[in-house]
Amino acid sequence: QIQLVESGGGLVQPGGSLRLSCTASSASGFDLDDYVIVWFRQVPGKEREGIICTSSTDGSSYYADSVKGRFIASRDNAENTVYLQMNSLKPDDTAVYSCAASRSWYCQVSMIKGDMDYWGKGTLVTVSA
Numbered sequence: 001q002i003q004l005v006e007s008g009g010g011l012v013q014p015g016g017s018l019r020l021s022c023t024a025s026s027a028s029g030f031d032l033d034d035y036v037i038v039w040f041r042q043v044p045g046k047e048r049e050g051i052i053c054t055s056s057t058d059g060s061s062y063y064a065d066s067v068k069g070r071f072i073a074s075r076d077n078a079e080n081t082v083y084l085q086m087n088s089l090k091p092d093d094t095a096v097y098s099c100a101a102s103r104s105w106y107c108q109v110s111m112i113k114g115d116m117d118y119w120g121k122g123t124l125v126t127v128s129a
Contacts, residue, residue: 002026002035002118004099009123012089016127020084022099022120032056032077036104038111039073039084041095042122048114049095053107054082061107066092089127098122 008020022039024032033056042048053062054073063071072085082099100116 001028002030002101004101004118004120006097006099006120006123009097009125011126011128013129014090014127016089017085017087018089018125020086020097020123020125022082022084024080024082024101024118032075032080032082034103034105035101036107036111037073037075037082038100038102038107038116039082039097040100040114041093041097041125043095050112050114052084053112055105055107057105058107062112086125089125091127094125094127096122096124 003025005023012018036055038050039052040048040050051064051067052060052073054060054075060073070088074083099120101118102111102116
């Protein structure tokens with residue numbers, strides 16, 4: 001069992017930047033190297049969107065078109081943390097951002113669509129002037 005906790009959300013002006021963290025922990029011990037992490041976001045009333053998938057094997061292997069060129073995912077496996085650097089933020093980026101994990105070395109389409117084993121509760125990002 002892995003627990004995921006997101007942090008770093010808040011209010012930011014359009015054009016600004018924000019960095020989210022997803023920290024993993026487990027009572028039984030684990031190696032984040034063995035897990036794919038997917039960042040999702042969801043606006044109330046809309047479908048959840050998988051925006052970035054990252055694995056240790058091939059790095060960040062998927063970026064949704066909506067965030068490509070603006071968002072960057074990175075991993076610090078020693079700290080069991082995955083980061084989401086969000087730049088050039090737009091009001092349309094306002095959402096609850098959550099991370100999810102599955103034990104795998106590679107990103108798969110099903111994961112980006114939400115087929116993940118462990119989920120965080122999410123952190124709210126609001127982009128507004």
